[in-house]
Amino acid sequence: MKLVIGLDGASTGGKALDFAKNLAKKTETCELIVVYVIEWSPFSFQTAEENAERHKRREEEIAVAMERVVDPAVAELKSAGLSARAIVRHGDVADTIDDVAHSEGADQIVVARSSAGGLTSRLFGSSTANLVMNARVPVTVVA
Amino acid sequence: MKKLSALFLALVAYVSLALPAQAQEAAQSLDARVNEVFASATGWFVNFIFMAIPGTDFPWIVMWLVIGASIFTVYFAFVQFRFFGHAIGLVKGDYSDPNDAGEVSHFQALATALSGTVGLGNIAGVAVAVGIGGPGATFWMILAGLLGMASKFTECTLGVKYRNEYPDGTVSGGPMYYISKGFDELGLPGGKILAVMFSIFCILGALGGGNMFQANQAHAQITQITGDFPGWITGLVFAAVVFAVIVGGIKSIAKVTEKIVPFMGILYVGAAIVVLIVNYDMIGWAFGQIFAGAFTGLGVAGGFVGALIQGFKRAAFSNEAGVGSAAIAHSAVKTKEPITEGFVSLLEPLIDTVVICTMTALVIIISQQLIIDQETGNYVLNEAGTAIATVDSNSGVALTSAAFGSAISWFPFVLAIAVILFAFSTMISWSYYGLKAWTYLFGEGKTTELIFKIIFCIFIVIGAAASLGPVIDFSDAAIFAMAVVNIFCLYFLMKVVKTELASYSARLKSGEIKKFTH
Numbered sequence: 001m002k003l004v005i006g007l008d009g010a011s012t013g014g015k016a017l018d019f020a021k022n023l024a025k026k027t028e029t030c031e032l033i034v035v036y037v038i039e040w041s042p043f044s045f046q047t048a049e050e051n052a053e054r055h056k057r058r059e060e061e062i063a064v065a066m067e068r069v070v071d072p073a074v075a076e077l078k079s080a081g082l083s084a085r086a087i088v089r090h091g092d093v094a095d096t097i098d099d100v101a102h103s104e105g106a107d108q109i110v111v112a113r114s115s116a117g118g119l120t121s122r123l124f125g126s127s128t129a130n131l132v133m134n135a136r137v138p139v140t141v142v143a
Numbered sequence: 144m145k146k147l148s149a150l151f152l153a154l155v156a157y158v159s160l161a162l163p164a165q166a167q168e169a170a171q172s173l174d175a176r177v178n179e180v181f182a183s184a185t186g187w188f189v190n191f192i193f194m195a196i197p198g199t200d201f202p203w204i205v206m207w208l209v210i211g212a213s214i215f216t217v218y219f220a221f222v223q224f225r226f227f228g229h230a231i232g233l234v235k236g237d238y239s240d241p242n243d244a245g246e247v248s249h250f251q252a253l254a255t256a257l258s259g260t261v262g263l264g265n266i267a268g269v270a271v272a273v274g275i276g277g278p279g280a281t282f283w284m285i286l287a288g289l290l291g292m293a294s295k296f297t298e299c300t301l302g303v304k305y306r307n308e309y310p311d312g313t314v315s316g317g318p319m320y321y322i323s324k325g326f327d328e329l330g331l332p333g334g335k336i337l338a339v340m341f342s343i344f345c346i347l348g349a350l351g352g353g354n355m356f357q358a359n360q361a362h363a364q365i366t367q368i369t370g371d372f373p374g375w376i377t378g379l380v381f382a383a384v385v386f387a388v389i390v391g392g393i394k395s396i397a398k399v400t401e402k403i404v405p406f407m408g409i410l411y412v413g414a415a416i417v418v419l420i421v422n423y424d425m426i427g428w429a430f431g432q433i434f435a436g437a438f439t440g441l442g443v444a445g446g447f448v449g450a451l452i453q454g455f456k457r458a459a460f461s462n463e464a465g466v467g468s469a470a471i472a473h474s475a476v477k478t479k480e481p482i483t484e485g486f487v488s489l490l491e492p493l494i495d496t497v498v499i500c501t502m503t504a505l506v507i508i509i510s511q512q513l514i515i516d517q518e519t520g521n522y523v524l525n526e527a528g529t530a531i532a533t534v535d536s537n538s539g540v541a542l543t544s545a546a547f548g549s550a551i552s553w554f555p556f557v558l559a560i561a562v563i564l565f566a567f568s569t570m571i572s573w574s575y576y577g578l579k580a581w582t583y584l585f586g587e588g589k590t591t592e593l594i595f596k597i598i599f600c601i602f603i604v605i606g607a608a609a610s611l612g613p614v615i616d617f618s619d620a621a622i623f624a625m626a627v628v629n630i631f632c633l634y635f636l637m638k639v640v641k642t643e644l645a646s647y648s649a650r651l652k653s654g655e656i657k658k659f660t661h
Contacts, residue, residue, distance in 0.1 A: 042236050042248035045401045048255050048575040051247045051475035056312030058245040090245025099241065 001030045004101040004137070006037070006111040007069055008093070008127070016112040017073055019142045023110075024082050032084040034073045035100050036065050040090035062088050094130035101137040109139045174374050174608045181605060182613035185620070192620040192627075200445060204623045205455045211465050211630040212290035215297050218637060219644060223292035223489050229651070230486040237658045238483070246477030249487045256472035256488065258404050259353075259572030260495050262565035264461030266411075266558070267360045267540035269503040271615070273513070274538050275530045276453025277443035277522050278429070279436025281504040283454025284461075288496030291464030292489040297633050300485030300640045301325065302470030303478065316474025317576070318467035318629050319345070319583045325636045337632055338583070341467065344624040345580035346595075348468070351614075351621035352460065353573020354599060355606025357566035359614045360540050362607040364562040367541055367555070378607030382600040384567070389574050390596045397571055404568045407561040408499075414557070415502035418550040422509045429508040442521030444529055456619065459626070461500055462492040466622055467629035471576045480656075482643045503543060510546035512537065574599050 005020045007013040017034075024030035038061050046054070070086040077084035089096050101109050111128055132139050193202045216223065232238060233249045272280040298318065305324040306316030319338040326334025362377040387393045419426060432441070437454075440446035463469055469488055476484050507513070514523045514532045525532045537545050540562055547554040574596065581595040582588075606614055650656045 038245065040245050042239065042244070043250050045254050045258070045405055046247070046251050047397050047401055048259070048472050048475070048572055051251060051255055051472075052315065053313050054245075054247045054475065055314065055477065059312055061245070089241075091241070096244075 001027045001108075002033070002104060002106040003030060004033045004035055004097065004104065004106040004109045005073070006035050006093075006097040006109060006131070007073060008036075008112070013069070013073075013112050016110050016142045017076065019140070020110045021077060021080055021082065024077075025080070030082065032077050032082055033100070033104060033106065034070055034077070034084060034086045035097055036070050036086070036088045037093045037096045038062070038065060038088065038090045039093060041092070058090065061090075093127035094134060097131055098135045098137065101135070106137055109135060109137050111139065111141055113141055113143050174610075177375070177605055177608040178610050178613060181609045181617070185613065185617040188624075189616040189620040192623050193616075200448060200452075202452065202456075204627070205452055205459075207630065208459050208465055208623070208626055209287065209290065209455055211626075211633070212287065212294045215293035215633070215637065216290050219293055219296065219641070221293075222296055222486075222644070223289065223493075226486050226489070230490050232658070233483050233487050234490065238656065240659060243477050247475050249476060249478070249483065252473050252476040252484060253487050253490060254405065255475075255572070256469045256491055257494060258401065258568050259468065259472055259576070260461065260463050260491065260569075261404075261408055261499060262569040263357055263360050263540065263562065264457070265495065265499045265503055266543050266562060266565070268457045268461050269500045270507060270539055270542040270546075272453040272457035273504050273507050274533065274542055275444065276450040277436045277441050277513070277531060278432040278504070278508045279434075279438070279440060279443070279447060279450035280454035280457065281433045281501060281508075282437035283451045284458040284500055284504070285497055287455045287458035288462060288464075288492045288500070291458065291462050291492040291496065294465035294630070294633070295462075295469055295491055296485040296489040297637055297640050298465070298467055298470040298629065299473040299488035300482045300643060301633075301636055302474040303476060303481035303484045304639070304643070306474040314475050315579055315582075317345075317471035317579055317583075318625075318632070319580060320474075321470070321636060322628075322632045325639060326632070329635065329639075331635055334632075337628055341625060341628040341632075342580035342583045344621060344628060345467070346577050346584075347621035348466070348618075348625050349573045349577025349580070350599065350602045351618035353468075353576065354570055354602050355609070355614050356618040357569050358603045358606035359609065361563050361566040364540050364544070364559045367544060368559055374608040375604050378604030381567070381570070381607065382603040385570055385574065385603060386596070386600045388571060389578075389599070390593065400564055400568050400571070404564055407564055410557065411561055412499060412502055414547060414551060414554055415506050418506050418509065418547065419502075421550060425509045426505070429505050432508055433504070442516070442519070442524070443531060444524060458492075458496050458500065460619060460622060462495040463622070464492045465626045465630050465633075467625050468573070468576050471579050472572065480643075480647060482640070482647045485640070506550070507543060507546040510549045512542060512546050512549070570603070 003020050003024060005016055020032060024032055065088045070088055074084045074086050087100055097109060111131060113128065128141060132141060192204050195201055196203050196206065234253060236248060239248060272284060301321040302316045305321035306314050307320055308314050319342045322341060323334045323338040358378055358381055362374045365377055366372065384396065388396050435441060436450055438447050440450050443449050469491060473484050473488050478484060512533045514534065516523050522531045530538060533542055535545055544555045544558050547558055577599060578592060578595055582592065585591045
């Protein structure tokens with residue numbers, strides 16, 4: 001079995017991780033893929049200077065995400081004796097998690113309940129809600 | 144750095160607020176003095192660039208740009224039309240590898256380059272062209288825009304191909320890099336000298352068209368609404384804000400304008416479309432005037448040649464094709480194929496000149512701000528005989544403003560805000576282009592960069608204080624001087640682009656380069 005765990009760096013991500021860990025332990029061979037998406041759009045507007053530094057910033061963003069969120073999660077899964085690896089990508093959160101799960105041929109996506117609230121999520125919907133509605137792979141939302 | 148900008152802001156506040164009332168008169172004469180000194184200091188340079196071809200009234204520089212654009216168009220077998228659809232696909236991200244997400248996209252490079260070119264050239268420049276050259280200038284402007292797409296394609300491909308990528312992950316590119324590296328690669332002599340020449344002209348262009356012209360027209364627009372006051376005051380305020388962004392590193396101001404400018408662009412085109420829809424019965428007549436004027440001049444100074452010169456000049460000034468500035472902006476894109484950025488960049492003159500400039504011209508013609516002699520059908524010249532007489536004796540951005548105002552009464556206020564923001568974003572873009580040329584000459588480093596940025600801010604004040612004539616002449620001359628070196632070098636380097644084009648189109652045809660399924 002192959003599980004994709006979508007993390008967003010919020011504390012609720014721990015619950016999704018725990019859920020996936022328990023699920024993985026119940027199956028004989030299970031591969032876990034921890035995915036972290038850095039919110040980014042190819043259609044945003046930037047200054048010439050920002051463009052010139054973009055590659056550098058991107059590397060920095062990926063390094064920070066690895067260090068703070070993804071590496072600790074993978075280490076935790078590995079210490080529980082599971083096979084786990086990490087993917088960090090830029091893009092729209094819901095689309096990118098779905099893309100990764102689809103191209104990896106995952107059986108299930110595990111994400112935490114939306115941690116964002118307020119006006120923006122009312123207007124545009126949360127990433128979790130978008131993922132549940134559009135994913136091509138079954139999604140489990142952990143409360 | 145913080146201290147320095149605080150000091151500068153305090154100085155600006157002191158000069159503009161605490162200035163005693165009796166100094167007002169002295170201030171007016173300060174404007175006149177700046178104007179006089181500036182005109183006499185730059186006159187020789189302007190005269191050289193706009194020298195007429197012996198025996199004609201035709202400036203050689205205009206011929207230079209048109210011949211360049213035509214040669215690229217023929218040499219690449221009308222690449223601007225053959226790869227137009229492919230360019231759209233690239234901008235949409237159809238060919239972007241998802242693993243490169245987070246890098247500068249084709250869309251972003253195009254948007255950044257456009258925000259440097261869409262601006263006063265489209266609003267004030269077109270008014271100057273139509274005001275002097277008549278409606279016929281529009282025809283030549285569109286033609287120059289279509290041909291210019293091939294120049295853009297050539298220079299932007301080279302800009303990406305020969306950019307510098309530094310170990311820290313930042314990039315620098317532009318004509319100075321492709322001239323020196325490209326000439327070395329081909330074993331041609333003189334690359335370094337030509338690159339230095341380009342850099343010098345690029346710095347002048349950044350200070351002229353990318354700075355003084357912007358400050359000047361922004362001031363003209365503000366006084367339209369507030370009434371007359373000395374230009375250096377506007378200059379100081381602009382200088383302070385630009386200083387805060389480029390020296391103080393206050394990115395939030397730049398970020399806000401980068402968000403508002405595209406919105407303003409859409410609003411401007413939207414307003415133009417509204418004016419055209421309201422006057423839909425006159426669109427046919429307006430195009431009739433454009434075609435008739437293109438070949439007869441309809442009584443403008445210099446006849447149809449006058450219309451042609453104005454059209455080509457303003458088009459080049461607006462879309463900067465062949466000038467080399469866009470190659471600096473486009474070089475930051477992440478791609479394995481430099482030529483893809485060339486395809487994307489050819490959309491720029493199309494959007495800038497063929498679409499937006501034509502909109503402005505149509506609105507001005509339809510508004511009938513230009514006075515027509517009812518008996519002959521020709522345009523009436525002003526007393527000096529240099530331009531077409533207008534209803535309120537307006538020229539430049541004021542003419543565009545009046546044209547929109549005659550259809551949408553409140554639009555001049557929106558236009559004023561748009562002009563100020565466009566001027567500001569163009570200044571920020573050009574401060575970057577100028578800086579890249581400056582660091583190419585003097586090396587990268589905090590102090591050398593700071594010196595350029597301070598010079599840049601000083602020229603904002605001069606630009607706002609001087610009158611339109613000398614400023615526009617110098618701005619044009621400096622930008623066209625860039626094109627002299629750039630196009631000359633493109634002739635030697637275009638075979639590099641041709642090799643890339645052949646290889647890319649073969650792989651596109653064979654299916655090796657294909658769309659990514661998302």
